[in-house]
Amino acid sequence: MRILIKNGIVIDMVNKEPKVKDILIVGNKIEKIEHKIEENADKIINAENKVIMPGLVNCHNHCAMSIFRGHSDDLELQEWLNNAIWPVEEKLTKEEIYYASLLSCIEMIKTGTTTFHDMYFLMENVAKAVEESGIRALISRTVVTEEEPRTRLKEAEELYLKYNKKANGRILVNVSLHAPYTCDERTIKKCVELAKKYKMSIHIHLSETEKENKDIKEKYGITPTEYLKKNGVFEVKTILAHCVYLSSNDINIIKKENTGIAHNPISNLKLSSGMANIVKYKENGITVGIGTDGAGSTNTLDMFEEMKVSAYIQKVLNKKSSCINAEDILKMATTDGAKVLGLDKEIGSIEEGKKADIIIINIEKPHIKPINNIYSALVYSAVGQDVETSIVDGKIIMENREIIGIDEKMIMDKCQKISDKYFR
Amino acid sequence: MRILIKNGIVIDMVNKEPKVKDILIVGNKIEKIEHKIEENADKIINAENKVIMPGLVNCHNHCAMSIFRGHSDDLELQEWLNNAIWPVEEKLTKEEIYYASLLSCIEMIKTGTTTFHDMYFLMENVAKAVEESGIRALISRTVVTEEEPRTRLKEAEELYLKYNKKANGRILVNVSLHAPYTCDERTIKKCVELAKKYKMSIHIHLSETEKENKDIKEKYGITPTEYLKKNGVFEVKTILAHCVYLSSNDINIIKKENTGIAHNPISNLKLSSGMANIVKYKENGITVGIGTDGAGSTNTLDMFEEMKVSAYIQKVLNKKSSCINAEDILKMATTDGAKVLGLDKEIGSIEEGKKADIIIINIEKPHIKPINNIYSALVYSAVGQDVETSIVDGKIIMENREIIGIDEKMIMDKCQKISDKYFR
Known part of the structure; x- marks a missing residue:
């Protein structure tokens, strides 16, 4: 298939100045x-007067949690997990x-x-949704401390063997540890x-709340990041979701290792967890991506909303608009x-030789015009619904807002029926 | 004209439980x-499976500022006003x-x-836009300290005489003082x-930044709210935009007077002004509405975005999701x-005898479904583009997302041409 835009x-996220161009896929x-x-x-x-840009990368999600949408707002993280989420899951x-x-x-x-990054269970079913919808995903089975036999680790391994690089490479598999407070040392090492x-x-998930940091400190005498370091987590590439509360030493550990942070601003605000200072992390050379977290806490999976809120909270947190x-x-x-x-060798920018993951955005809208700065238009004005x-x-998976097939x-x-079964 | 929905x-914003009903206008x-x-x-x-609710009320705007959209992001308020906005205005x-x-x-x-509430100048032209678009507005000429003759006060009076209750009552006129730091005592009293x-x-505009509070304190030895009180502002009904920094005494003054606060969360974040604790104001019995502020600072005028961000920041500011x-x-x-x-006797809810200001929202969308709580769906999931x-x-002024006429x-x-003239 040859597509000419x-x-x-x-x-393209390589050259600063936008240019009118054709793209052959x-x-x-x-x-x-x-x-x-x-x-x-x-x-x-024909993309005349439209923006062509790399598709957005959602670095942290639990995509099966859409059925929890709006069921249990207005709770703090631990109450939300213990009382609203886990009993149904x-x-x-x-x-x-x-x-x-x-x-x-x-x-x-x-x-x-x-592209999205997902952590959940019964992941073959998430893989099936990824395969059928045409989206790209890095998925993993969540591991927590459990009695022998180590079912979850076994499932994580099976998921890798069965699904990694499937769907023409659109499905990739890694492994998830739930969080320092749900994983003992033996589980982490395994x-x-x-x-x-x-x-x-x-x-x-790492240092999502002050409570987590306090609990780990009480139990092990160290920070959650130090706890991961001690148990060898940073010996492999690591994707750290949240990182709302990192100490200077935590930042020092993370910046030296093969890690990246998945920042989830809306989830952190809505669960009243806090505001991660990503400007500080970036100043320390740490790579930070954005995630939505699951729709159970964030209520939407819209990266345009996350982009806006990311910017807003950094400006107020650092008391500096610039x-x-x-x-x-x-x-x-x-x-x-x-x-x-x-995945930066394959996706994330529009460059010859990279995978063709591209979105086309209609910017001729009354909430976007006039345009004085195209980046500002895309981040502060455009909304998810502007993606055409x-x-x-x-492969074209959505055209003029119609999902194909x-x-x-x-x-x-x-x-709605599934949700009604559990919550009505 | 008789319209049957x-x-x-x-x-309806009167009864808590949503009900399927017909409405005759x-x-x-x-x-x-x-x-x-x-x-x-x-x-x-036919509004089957759709939400019918009162139209949203935007309590603070400068609607002519859309031409500044994206021109001068990432500046603090005073720098933004002095260097980017005022010279062009x-x-x-x-x-x-x-x-x-x-x-x-x-x-x-x-x-x-x-309905929106606007503060700017050359307001006859804003009135014309209101009249032609079919929206409802309360508009005012902004007054600041100036040499005699008092042009602005005169213009404010003329605007009232010429436009109040025009367009079948859709246009109402009040008067704006720009801010404590731009209005001397004589101007305020006049x-x-x-x-x-x-x-x-x-x-x-009141107590939008810490700098404003500091400057007024240095100049007059009192807070901006106390300064307004001293000069008689609270002897008339008052609409206070921002109120990011109010002291306990300020809250005491405001709660006893005929006032309301127009909270503008996105503008306050984006200009790094701060986060107003509206939960505290509401606990004190103060009425709080939401505004977008102008598109020059906020970049959109979307009340759905403001609603979301309002909720997010209160939860994190008060460290309490509930x-x-x-x-x-x-x-x-x-x-x-x-x-x-x-205007609460006329608009703001769906009740027999009230003005027919109504919006119809399509909630059959993948970012809204499943619905477990209709209020949550409207605030945390729906976006402006869902309004049909x-x-x-x-009078129908938009139907199936087409603005009439x-x-x-x-x-x-x-x-775009106007914007290019000033900024290219």
Whole structure:
């Protein structure tokens, strides 16, 4: 399949200045980016006056949690987990996880995300949703401390063996430790062994709340980051979700290791966890991407909303409006996010030879015009609904806001029924 | 004109539980709300599976500032005003203010706002945009300290005499003092006299930044609120924009007077001004509405975004997720907003006899479903683009996202040209 996108305003995330260009996609890759391309193609997309940019990278999600949307707002993290989420999660079936994940994939595609990073269980069903929707994902089974036999570690390994690089490479598998407060030292060490065995990265929630830091300090006498370090987690590539509360020593540890942070501003605010100082982390050379967290806490999976809120809170937290700008934020949501996931050689920017993960945005809207700065327009004004077309792995998966090959209404109805079963 | 809206899920902001009902609009008023209405109408709207709710009330705006969108992000308030905004504002023509205001009216209508409160200059041109777009507004000329003759106070009076209650009552006029730091005591007193003469309310920016509080304290030895009190501002109804930094005594003054606060969370974050503790103000019995501020600082005029961010920051500021919930937030954006503007007898809820200012929202969307709590769905999941139809003063001004009788593209192009003239 050859797709030719004509005359779009290309924000490639490599060159600062936007340029009007044509882009030729052949197979799953970006073949050519030039001012004018006059070649045959199976499909020509006219992107005149529209922005062409890399698809957004959502660095932290639990996509099956869409069925919890709006069920238990206004609770703090631990109360929310213990009373609202975990008792229901125990009962979820494979089919329910599949439909809930498919709904999330649809929502993500419709708001510009082309790659997401997921942590949950019964992950074969998430993989199925990824495969069918056409989105790209790095997925993992969550591991916590449990009695022998180590079911979860075994499932994590099976997931890797069965699904890594499936769907033409759109599905990749790593492994998740839930959090320092749910994983004992033995579990962590076993998980690191597994990650090393298959060269997987480890995804973990870290220092999400002050309570977590306090509890770990009381139990082990060290910070959660030090606890991970002590147990070898940083011996493999690590993706750290949240990091709302990091000490100077934590920052020193993280900046020296092969790590990246998945910042989830809305979830952290809504669960009243706090505000991560990502400007400080970035000043220390740490790579920071943006995630939505699950729809159970954030209520949407819209990276445009996360981008806005990321910028807002940094400005007020650092009492300095210039501490971060729209271009920095867009970089976090694309190239830096790809780097956090270890996928920056393949995705995150529009460059010849990279995978064709591209979104086309209609900027001729009354909430965007006039445009004085294209990065500002994309970050502070545009919304997820402005994304018109999405291409992942060289395939059009949404065109003019219609998801290709999926009955959206049926999926929404299914998910409403699942939700009603548990919460009505 | 008789409009019958059938089978919508009515969130009237009076009854907590949503009910499926029909609504009959006759002239500019809500005539009847019943389970089934079988009467003739000139227009029948099928609202099955859609939410019918009061239009949103934007309590603080400078709608001509849309031409500044994205021009000067990442600056603090004073730098932004002194270097980026004021030098250009001096040059703006009547025609430019008209087109910029019309663009803002379009944006507001398309994101669910039916009433806004505006402070600017050359306000006849804002009035013209309000009249033509069909939206409702309370508008005012901004007064600051100036040499005799007191041009601005005179203009404020003329605006009132010429435009108050015009456009079938959709245009109302009050008067604005810019801020304590730009208005000397004589100017404030003169403005209070004017407000008393015509029973107008006074709109003012108050305690937006720590710097303002510090400067006023240095100059007068009292807080900005005390300064207003001393000069008689609270002898008339007052609408206080921002109030990021209020002392206990300020809160005591405000709660006893005929005042309301217009909270502008995104503008306050983006200009790194701070986070107003509206939960504390509400606990003290102060009425708080939500505003967008101008698109020059906020970059959009979308009350759905403001609602979300309002909730997020209260939860983290008060370290308590339950400190405010989705229903509280929706009330702020509707009934409480109307009360802040002194319009709660006419708008802000769906009740028989009230003005017909109603929006219809499509909630069958993958970022909203499944719905477990309708208030949560509207505040935490829905976005401005989900608003399909808008009725103001009994007239349909947007239907299926098409603004009636306005060439959106022409207005956007005009505003781009104006913006290019100043900033390219």
